[in-house]
Amino acid sequence: MTQYKMVKTLLTLSMGAMLSISALAKPTVMVVATGGTIAGAGASATNSATYTAAKVPVDTLINAVPQIKDLADVKGVQALQIASESITDKELLSIARQVNDLVKKPEVNGVVITHGTDTLEETAFFLNLVVHTDKPIVVVGSMRPPSALSADGPLNLYGAVALAASPESKGKGVMMFMNDTILAARDSSKRINIHTNAFDSQWGALGMVVEGKPYWFRQGVKRQTNNSEFNIEDIKGDSLPLVQITYGSDSMTPVAYEAYAKAGVKAIINAGTGNGSVPNYLVDTLRNLRQQGMIIVRASRVQDGFVLRNAEKPDDEYDWVVAHDLNPQKARLLTALALTKTNSTKELQRMFWQY
Structure with missing residues (x-):
């Protein structure tokens, strides 16, 4: 073998070794698919709002x-295949358990959950409360199938993997993560049901992903x-x-409240007007329910x-939260999570301040 061929062979082997090391160095990101618009399909390319959700499998x-x-080294898991408006607590718990199992694996660096946008914020917030890890967990969806x-799902998925990696x-x-924007699961919600910038937070974005690189501007407390x-x-x-x-x-009428009580509901979230207001003609109904043991939480529709x-x-006098x-x-x-631990309204109020 000539000296030239020896050098060429060594360079080839060296480059191959470097490529192998580079491949090994890539983070591993698991994509957990649950369905939704990001996995949907319309009858034609112009059907951006009329389509069937949860049709495309994770590998596709x-x-x-x-x-x-x-x-990253990206691998897929098909956790569910469902439109997100049909998710119940049963599915929430299933997703959380599957994600929890994944983040406990040393070889997994981050997790991306593809999800329908209708209840994406609920799943993200639930995971934020119950999965103990410092590994990145990113919930991503799309507004167009x-x-x-101009489907937004592919770029959203690319950015979500970049974020998780x-x-x-x-x-x-x-x-x-959607529309290039990194949002906190705790305080972000769906604000519009047509545009690709569907989600926002009154406290602002955590950051953005631009061309596969995250840029950070704030952190949750x-x-x-x-x-x-x-x-x-x-x-x-x-x-x-x-x-x-x-x-x-x-x-309003007391009928819904009374029906919930008969159905065995443990707590009612009253999405009141303005500052979580309760009309005077319903105060006695809610006070009676509280005296019977039901938790009353004043939230706002705003x-x-x-x-x-x-x-x-x-609230102190009525023992409301x-x-x-x-x-x-x-x-x-x-x-619901609080009630797995306590029935104390003082404890529940503490949780609302802290979470």
């Missing part, structure tokens, strides 16, 4: 974005993940204490702001 979602292989013109994402709690007193491993069975929401308006304790109504800045759907989840 991953293979449709080959560029994510440059970011893969079959539509980044070491800088560790310890920031469960995140929601509330208890979450590793700092949470709730743990999916402590919850047995496939249900949570039954908590329901009533929606405030003018001309998107932003927060409910002040002992404003509008004397206020949801602070959590929206009614997130208040429902925190209340």
Whole structure:
């Protein structure tokens, strides 16, 4: 072998070794698919709002974005195949247990959950409360199905994998990612049901992902993940204490509240007007329910702001709880988890302040 051939061979072997090391160095990101619009299909490319959700399996979602292989070693798990409006506490618990099992594996660096947008915020917030890890967990969806013109799912998935693969994402709690924007699971919600910028938070984004790189601007201060007193491993069975929401308006009646009581509901989240207001003609109904043992939580139907304790109504006197800045759907989840531990309204109010 000539000296030239020897050098060429050594260079080839060296480059191959470097490529192998590079491949080994890639983080491992698990994509947990649950269905939703991001896995939907319309009859034609112009059907961006009329389509069937939860049709595309996880491997097809991953293979449709080959560029994510440059970011991480990506593997898929089909946890569910469902439109997110049909998710119940049973499915929430199942998702949480599967994600919890994945983050406990040393070889897994991050997890991405593909999810329908209708209840994406609930699943993200629930995971934020019950999965103990500092590994990145990112919940991602889309507003247009893969079959539509300008589908937003592929780029959303690419950005979510980039976020989950980044070491800088560790310890920031469960995140929601869509439309290039990194949002906290705790305080973000769906604000519009048509546009691709469907989600927002009154407290602002955590950051953005631009061309596969996360940029950070703030961090949450509330208890979450590793700092949470709730743990999916402590919850047995496939249900949570039954908590329901009533929606405030003018001309209300006590019928819904009384029906919930007969159905065995343990707590009612009253999504009141303004500052979580309860109309005077319903106060006696709610006070009677509280005396019977039902938890009453005053939340607001208003998107932003927060409910002040002992404003509008004397919460201390009535032994009611206020949801602070959590929206009614997130208040429902925190209340249900709280009821797995305590029936104390003082303890529940503490949790609303801390989470």
